[in-house]
Amino acid sequence: MTEAEETVKAAPDVAALEQEGEIAADYVEGLLDIADLDGDIDMDVEGDRAMVSVVGLKGGDLVGPSGEVLEALQELTRLAVHRQTGERSRLMLDVAGYRERRRAELTKIGTAAAEDVKATGEPKALQPMTPFERKVVHDAVATVGLRSESEGEEPRRFVVILPV
Incomplete structure (x- = not known):
């Protein structure tokens, strides 16, 4: 394999990552609606993973002690993405800037x-x-x-x- 082919192969599939972000955003938005919480969803692709952030949310209920609730929500969101795409997701979920x-x-x-x-x-x-x-x-x-x-x-x- 040439160096150019390796570079192309190693490059992330931005369209697939954007699709992951869309699926995750829809899932998280549904959770917010069920919980009657107001928050906006931001999506981005950073490096080789989709990033979904809930912003404008007051309180730390979706983060929990030491980020435990956030970790659980991230895993549920990854499962929702996997269910729709059939691919393992490395999606990163953030709530109210906790991860940053x-x-x-x-x-x-x-x-x-x-x-x-x-x-x-x-x-x-x-x-x-x-x-x-x-x-x-x-x-x-x-x-x-x-x-x-x-x-x-x-x-x-x-x-x-x-x-x-």
């Missing part, structure tokens, strides 16, 4: 922990996290120039930051 705020917080945590590991030369294990949270921390650690691994079993899976 959490991403910023986790980036700081990952960067600080990586700096500690650089200074001490000792590996450091973090608290258990969701797959989304671990990905953010892995990215932050890589930016500092260190390596990290996920260990343990869900739902207690955690990141370990390793020295050089």
